[in-house]
Amino acid sequence: MKRLLVRSHPPLGHRPLRHRLRTAAAAATAAAALLLPVTLAQPAHAATTTCEPQGTIAAGDYTIQANEWNSTTQQCISYNGGTGWSIDTANFNLTTSGAPATYPSIFKGCHWGDCTPNSGLPIQISKLGSATSSWNTTQVGSGAYDVAYDLWINSTPTTTGQPDGTEIMIWLNSRGGVQPFGGKTGTSSAAGHSWDVWTGNQTSWKIVSYVLQGGGTSFSGLDVKALIDDAVSRGSVNAAHYLIDAEAGFEVWQGGQGLATNSFSFAASTGGGNPGGDTQAPSAPGGVTVAGTTASTASLSWSPSSDNVGVTGYDVYRGTQLAGSVTGTSFTDSGLAASTAYTYTVKARDAAGNVSAASAPVTATTAAGGGTNPPPAGGCTATYKVSNDWGSGFTADVTVTSGSSAIHGWKVGWTYGGSQRITNAWNATVTQSGASVSAVNAAYNGALGASASTSFGFQGTGSGAVPALTCTAS
Structure with missing residues (x-):
């Protein structure tokens, strides 16, 4: 908002x-x-x-x-x-x-x-x-x-x-x-x-x-x-x-x-x-602890909340930003910067949409970078779809899907056949040199589980056919 x-x-x-x-x-x-x-x-x-x-x-x-x-x-x-x-x-x-x-x-x-x-x-x-x-x-x-x-x-x-x-x-x-x-x-x-x-x-x-x-x-x-x-x-x-x-x-x-x-x-x-007119929020999650860190991840665990009907899930916040949602009592946040402190809180929710107060905050500090990237795993594919085209400009979305194994990052590339120029993008770092375009995952959407998907989008000038894409996983 x-x-x-x-x-x-x-x-x-x-x-x-x-x-x-x-x-x-x-x-x-x-x-x-x-x-x-x-x-x-x-x-x-x-x-x-x-x-x-x-x-x-x-x-x-x-x-x-x-x-x-x-x-x-x-x-x-x-x-x-x-x-x-x-x-x-x-x-x-x-x-x-x-x-x-x-x-x-x-x-x-x-x-x-x-x-x-x-x-x-x-x-x-x-x-x-x-x-x-x-x-x-x-x-x-x-x-x-x-x-x-x-x-x-x-x-x-x-x-x-x-x-x-x-x-x-x-x-x-x-x-x-x-x-x-x-x-x-x-x-x-x-x-x-x-x-x-x-x-x-x-x-x-x-x-x-x-x-x-x-x-x-x-x-x-x-x-x-x-x-x-x-x-x-x-x-x-x-x-x-x-x-x-x-x-x-x-x-x-x-x-x-x-x-x-x-x-x-x-x-x-x-x-x-x-x-039943359930308006009672679950109790705040307790015992939130940092279970471990690497140079790019932080793992958390906590005690289950209680509710008069039943807890359906937990939302994990990195500062004020929602880092992810789970149904269990553990979570691993990925795509983080090395040697950096992050503060986390957890909220519980029930089937009626009632949300608990936040847990006590905990701080996780990632390890120093090791200088090497995780080994490639599983590969990826990418699809390109024009969501709007008004002749002089367009918006498009690209969906990236991992293969049978988890991946740690991705890069998508393509070459335009016309004079299209990308003017802004979201959910990825997109660069263009001439007709060649390269898109690299953002810090928060590079890690994908097996057969999982994420997407990014952009706006550009010009119009034209959908290009062929390449996707490289790391």
Whole structure:
């Protein structure tokens, strides 16, 4: 999408960003009519600013993220106290027939493994009892942008990469002729408002967008669950999947300066379909210990948590970053730097989506590097798929799959037959020399078990046929 401070994201590869094609509308800008205005007093607070493309600002139980992924134009966002923030510097100038330049937003939950405290998420859709939100915005009369929620739903309770379930967008307003992904497939009166409904399928997830008819500048007590239920009834959301993240911000193609969130809240809880109405969280895992380290791994173990119904799994955090999820009471974190200290905590979760408090932290220090790489094992294959192509540019995804044995790292290469140029990438370090491209795993997704897969993606200019790939494992 905590303490009141600015921190930089990990490198872009650690935080995959949405990459969707928008098309231009034939005509008019939606009216910026005021809908159910919210007036919340904000405490005085000195603004905290970040101009980093992937900078974040912690704001209590929320995180504000710059999330500039498709432009090099400077963008600066400022925290204004409470949950208020603004775009103070921006002058984007992209065509609305392509992807937006940026999506600065505020979020609660787990956004690609970066989790906010006290979010109540994840919650399985079938056990979602309520989800409500209020959002008050300041919108500007120039440029091309949308004002939209972005709810992410995944097939499992946690993920550090692209969610594979559904992306639900709720458009409060837009201007400049921008439209949601896909096509208009219906209308809805869910949550007491009138919506145009757009649907479409990306490479590995579905998108459904609810566009407020007439537009507005604020919601008060929006029944988000009613919209999620509507998406389930349309077949766009699987009720067995999990709501993991709720964001609200501005996708900007042109302009952007002056857009602001004055206040924002999001709250979700279990109930309704939750058997027995289980709202009791498991106990915090105890006895977390460092079982061993190498130059690139740290192994942890802990005592099992208890729960009134039953514990279904554990989430392991490296600092605030989700390192992985397991069903047992041990975990090995890989892809680490040698001679480096890492702090870990563990949380337990149950079938109702209740999450425990964090365990006491432990610190693991990796061993000094030995100067040699692990021996090759198993080999790998890679497949290339274009997810969007608008003639002058494209986005693509590459899936890397290990062979019959585990691997410690991978490298994928290919040669373009045309003039394609890669402009940015996520989940891998991608370099290009002429027509030749090389992609090397990120620190966190190089180690794969037997017959396991990971993926990376990128955006480029030009268009053309899918190239042949080579994959080398180490």
